[in-house]
Amino acid sequence: xxxxxxAMILAVVxxxxxxxxxxxxxxxxNAGDGESVGISSGGKERASWGYVKIVWANECSEAYAFMSTxxxxxxxxxxxxxxxxxxxxxxxxxxxADGNNTSRVDTDTIYENERYRQxxxxxxxxxxxxxxxxxxxxESPLWEG
Numbered sequence: 001x002x003x004x005x006x007a008m009i010l011a012v013v014x015x016x017x018x019x020x021x022x023x024x025x026x027x028x029x030n031a032g033d034g035e036s037v038g039i040s041s042g043g044k045e046r047a048s049w050g051y052v053k054i055v056w057a058n059e060c061s062e063a064y065a066f067m068s069t070x071x072x073x074x075x076x077x078x079x080x081x082x083x084x085x086x087x088x089x090x091x092x093x094x095x096x097a098d099g100n101n102t103s104r105v106d107t108d109t110i111y112e113n114e115r116y117r118q119x120x121x122x123x124x125x126x127x128x129x130x131x132x133x134x135x136x137x138x139e140s141p142l143w144e145g
Contacts, residue, residue, distance in 0.1 A: 033057040038138030040125050052079060052123030052136040060143035061113045064095075067123035067136070068104040076100055076126035081107045085114035087142070092117065101128075118142045 035055040039048045050070055056063040065081035077099055083092030092112040097105040112119070119140040126133050 034140070036121075036138040036140060038121065038123070038136040040123065040134035040136040049074065049127055049134050050077070050123070050125040050136065052121050052138055054081060054119055054121035054138050054140055056119055056140045059145050060117060060119065060140055061145070062109050062111045063119035063121075063140060064107050064109040065121035065123070066097075066104055066106040067125060069125060073101050073103045073128065074125045075128040075131065076124070077102055077105045078124040079105050079107050080122045081110055081119060083110055083112035083117055083119050085112060085117040087116045088118065090114070113145070116142060116144060 033056060035053055038052045040050045040052070041048060048070065050068055052065060052067045054063055054065045063081055063083070065079045067077045067079035069077070078096065079098070080094065080096045082094035084090065085092055092114070093110040095107040095110050097107045099105045110119075121138050123136040124133060125136075
């Protein structure tokens with residue numbers, strides 16, 4: 001019970017620490033670099049095994065993602081980053097990275113400079129002991145640029 005409570009508190013603190021700010025018209029952002037984190041979960045009450053992070057730069061015209069364990073190695077890790085533009089009406093570039101018996105995988109940097117662009121990251125972690133799977137997702141703010 002105590003471990004479960006600590007994992008939940010850690011997840012909340014990490015999620016709150018990475019909320020992007022500097023919003024200008026609703027949820028449209030016009031300047032800055034940043035990052036956002038998504039904590040993995042398996043849909044049941046259990047501790048998170050890892051997290052996916054998206055990092056964007058140059059007025060959100062480029063981004064990459066990585067999936068990482070909180071500690072140790074995982075049987076399988078996968079990270080995917082992709083972009084949309086025109087308020088999500090069109091799909092931009094994407095990249096995927098995966099690996100076995102590792103603690104982190106990184107995608108390549110992708111580039112998108114169309115108006116109203118946004119980057120998304122998704123991750124998968126598979127536990128070595130139980131072969132259980134958890135997923136995570138996060139996104140950048142919507143950029144007018």
